[in-house]
Amino acid sequence: MGQRVHHLNCISTCPLGGAIMDGRGGAGLRGRLTCHCVLVETATELVLVDTGFGLRDVADPPSRLSKFFLFLLRPEFREEMTAIRQIQRLNYDPRDVRHIVLTHLDFDHAGGLDDFPHATVHLLEAERSYATAQRTMLDRMRFRPQQWSTQRNWRTYAYGQGERWHGFHAVRDLQGLPPDILMIPLVGHTFGHAGVAIRRRNGWLLDAGDAYFYHHEMDVLPGCTPGLRFYQWMMEKDRPERLLNQERLRLLCLERSDQVKVFCAHDAVEFERLTGRAAAEPPSASRRPFSIETHAW
Numbered sequence: 001m002g003q004r005v006h007h008l009n010c011i012s013t014c015p016l017g018g019a020i021m022d023g024r025g026g027a028g029l030r031g032r033l034t035c036h037c038v039l040v041e042t043a044t045e046l047v048l049v050d051t052g053f054g055l056r057d058v059a060d061p062p063s064r065l066s067k068f069f070l071f072l073l074r075p076e077f078r079e080e081m082t083a084i085r086q087i088q089r090l091n092y093d094p095r096d097v098r099h100i101v102l103t104h105l106d107f108d109h110a111g112g113l114d115d116f117p118h119a120t121v122h123l124l125e126a127e128r129s130y131a132t133a134q135r136t137m138l139d140r141m142r143f144r145p146q147q148w149s150t151q152r153n154w155r156t157y158a159y160g161q162g163e164r165w166h167g168f169h170a171v172r173d174l175q176g177l178p179p180d181i182l183m184i185p186l187v188g189h190t191f192g193h194a195g196v197a198i199r200r201r202n203g204w205l206l207d208a209g210d211a212y213f214y215h216h217e218m219d220v221l222p223g224c225t226p227g228l229r230f231y232q233w234m235m236e237k238d239r240p241e242r243l244l245n246q247e248r249l250r251l252l253c254l255e256r257s258d259q260v261k262v263f264c265a266h267d268a269v270e271f272e273r274l275t276g277r278a279a280a281e282p283p284s285a286s287r288r289p290f291s292i293e294t295h296a297w
């Protein structure tokens with residue numbers, strides 16, 4: 001079975017550091033990273049994987065986001081790049097987004113939740129419990145409860161239950177969703193971080209979220225920019241698990257690239273390779289939602 005999939009960059013960030021962060025430069029002291037979300041059209045409804053930044057983040061950033069991350073990442077707050085506006089541009093009704101699957105609850109993944117108040121939000125229980133505990137100063141800056149008006153619709157899953165899938169364990173399907181969408185625990189960046197696998201006609205897509213940040217990290221001889229290496233170190237909750245999961249992802253990319261296509265949330269090169277369009281551009285309008293499949297991946 002194949003499902004129609006749209007890749008959406010739900011607002012770029014412009015991190016301090018330029019090429020030291022994104023490996024490309026081009027914007028002087030500021031680099032460019034994506035917030036790569038995926039819209040899946042099943043037979044009857046829409047499923048959104050991660051939400052990027054949302055309308056309320058665009059309207060009033062200081063009320064939603066920490067000063068520290070606003071300064072460090074300086075998101076490019078263009079309303080047309082929010083998930084809800086891109087979904088409307090594709091001629092879908094945002095009310096058809098019945099499910100949201102979250103890789104984790106960081107501010108740059110959960111900001112659009114409030115734009116889909118009726119959706120059921122699927123995430124690992126460990127993510128919910130650590131994010132809501134607000135234990136450290138960094139936790140309070142990265143996990144922003146003001147973005148979570150959907151909290152009463154959250155459906156959480158215990159880590160450990162599930163099956164094996166391409167070298168990963170505790171992989172599970174999600175309540176109310178077809179078995180073509182799977183949650184793949186990829187703990188490390190946060191305690192409840194997960195990837196999301198989506199079955200396509202000719203293989204799987206694996207959205208690895210923030211399990212890695214830079215496309216060369218998936219090479220045989222992995223490499224990363226100093227800036228993104230530092231950022232991942234600063235944000236990691238479980239370093240051994242994070243590195244182990246990166247190794248598993250690397251193996252998957254090297255050995256099964258014909259069966260599974262892996263990408264992460266913030267790499268603009270991967271986004272542009274997958275979509276064939278610049279990360280700063282919204283998708284072009286689609287005339288026939290809930291119709292035939294059009295994309296190979």
Ligand SMILES: [Zn+2]
Nearest residue numbers: 106108210265
């Ligand atoms: Zn992120």
